Amino acid sequence: MSSPATNQISVKLVLLGEAAVGKSSLVLRFVSNDFEENKEPTIGAAFLTQRCTIGDKYIKFEIWDTAGQERFANLTPLYYRNAQAALVVYDITKPASFIKARHWVKELHEQASKNIIIALVGNKYDLTLDSETGEEIEGSRKVSLEEGQNLAEEENLLFFESSAKTGYNVNEMFTTIGEKIPEAIAKKDNTRDQSGGNRIDLNAPAENDIHDSSCSC
């Protein structure tokens, strides 16, 4: 596997959202096409990479999967500060998680890079469907499609409802972000937060994964 570094675009993407909405599961589905029923909560943050080809572009997603738990919240600015994309995730069966998502969107608009692409993601779509008939189970959904769409429109966000369990819309959200990214990258340097530039190393070129470099031996 030769490194397509010449036209490879690195996209720093951060996942935000309340605990147990399925952030890690979305990443697991995207990176490993896999699902774990009782996924353990994330502690601190996990960093993953995934390469993919979207159209004629090689994109390397550098993904920050943050812990939803409140006590790690003071670390999250670290992860979104120089991110080019963010997935703000909520659970469509948990209204409180939608309120939390609003907070995250607000914080991103205030604190993150101006050109950050934000996708609002209503996860756990599978829970609203009857596994046999495929019809919607009445009362299972607590956040309506319209509520999500409205917030997305107001705040100028991408919007998806998804299921990490079935894979519904997971690749789509990453692909859509990948498609939109080049414009953002081109403008990125103008808006970069200079004051933090000395200390924050988030834009340092990340080395190739050891898993890739080791194959050259």
Next chain:
Amino acid sequence: MSIVFHEDYIPGSNYDDHSPAHSVKRKPSRVTVISRNLVPEDLLAKASPTSSVNRESVLETESSLGEPDVVLCESPATNVRRGEPSSSFSESRSGSNSIQPDDALSRILSPIVNDTRPSYNMAAPSIFSEQLSIPEQESFHPLVNMGLQLESADRSADERLFFSRKKHFFILSSAGKPIYSMHGSDDIIAVYSGVIQTIISLFQYGSDGGTEKLRSVVAEGPNGQHIKFLFLNLSPILLMTCSTLGESDVQLGQQLDFLYNFLLAALSKPHIDKVFQRRENFDLRNILGKTDIACFDAICNDLANFNNPGLIIEGLECLKLRSSIRDKISGILLQHKTENLLYGLLVAPGGRLVDVLRPKGQALKTTDLQLLFSMIYKTNTFKSARRPDQNDDRLSLTQNEDFWVPICLPKFNPNGFLYAFIQFVDLKDERLMKLHDLNTGILDDPDDKVGEFGPYQGTELTVILISAFKDRFYEMRNACNRIVRDLQLCRSVYRELYKGIVGTQGSDGSTGFPSGRVSPTDIPAPLVKHFVFKSKRDGQYGQYVYSRLQGNREELRLEENPQMRGQLMMIYSYLHSKHTSSIGMSSGVIREPSDADNDSPVSRRSYLDMVKWKVGSDYLTGVLISTPACDLYLINNGGVVDRQMLLDSCKKIIIWCRENERSLFIRSGAVF
């Protein structure tokens, strides 16, 4: 109920005759004097169970008896005390000061102590009656069944189940709000948290205005077994454990201290203080997450099942590795050390240290590493399904993911967080195995091969790089990737790590047991089933060797079996508890495990204890030899014991471990 003055004693040898090496000296007894009127008279009333209370007053003084050192060979324990017993106590012939049990106390304790319902059965493992007779058919192969029942944390609302537990841990706030309990539903623990808080404050605010600290209560259960309650008041946090497992006060104190330190590791001291300053009855569970509770559960399970040797031996296990290889690894670590890297750790599965990168003069503390390893290896936080496509529900450490975890290392600094970069690297990597000419047959049928080594322990090397700065993730990641690349590409290093962790290589293409652990047959030490050798000489940590079992392949498969391991460690824990009982309690301060060993009076003396159990028709002998330089725990398994031969084996092990200490232990690590 009787109140017993706090004192030190060394239980007499239970062995039939006295070994020549058995020259344990009794240290001058320290007696803590209980100030008068601490137990109001009106509290003294009827209560059925016999219980004794060890307490210390804040005002009390320690005094040395000034007795000449007595060579301890008499048994049972001699009770020596000094001080003026307060008028509330009448001294009994047996040497313990007995008082009439106090009504209030017994009423408070009654649900626990006085419960006479037939269902109430605090199961005590039979190890502590040393002449036990268990029907032979129950023999646990390959070691005799010592009656250890595994027990794990639960949230059951069943009170009978709750009371039948052999061990409990409670963490609560000074206001009596529950924070964590090993067993029981929220409803149950809300009640008992209140009870515990009341008991502690009953002693804390005496009726005469004096204060004292309640340390421990021993109650006799309905089946005659002892239930020990130990309290630790670290306001705003209170902790209590009760146990039927026979640990000493020192051991139980260390267990509570470990739990408390995990709380600090998760939240840090200032954070805890702040929330309670703001609101005294704050519910700390609001800021503890699922991962934290899972880790408390894991720690408590290990303590209840004797399943974490490091917490019993008070040390860290190291991977056996040729010293020249360890030196090379140190070289690699030093070469890639970056500016903001504070500590670097390479760790083999199960939390066995491979090498340490550290600043000069600043070793990490044993407890801090044990906390970190409990988090990584004992919980599922860093694990994922191993082979999701094959319905294999076993979990292994997650690869292809890097973790960035804020953690407070309380013994390093309880007031701040450090940031740990964690990456897991599987050594069973086909490309590298081919590159370095290792047998790849193991890859074809991993399940069968795994079976050879007993339950899956993992083949991942863990790299932990710790920085004081939260924004240094990429710096740590780059350093880690360079370190891993060098470890993988250096032929001798990779091959030795592989042999130590995954398996040795036979000339016929077979893969054998990993070489990272010593077997008694390597030495050779006849009659020895299993041993643990702890070196106290090599500075920073108490490092220990945990041997393989001596036995056939069949037996070796049980090596990682929790029941098997628990039985071994239960015996060592018992020997250790007798030893620590001889240390006694330093006034109110929990001894820092291992780190303070060099100064404690007991470590300056040599100690030998041999305990023989009869199980069915079988005999089993446990030995503990403690010298200023090392501790040796050993188990012999077999009918007739030649004592001289066993002692010769002990000697051989000690000499062998000393001769091989450069490959068994990390001497200084990579120091910058």
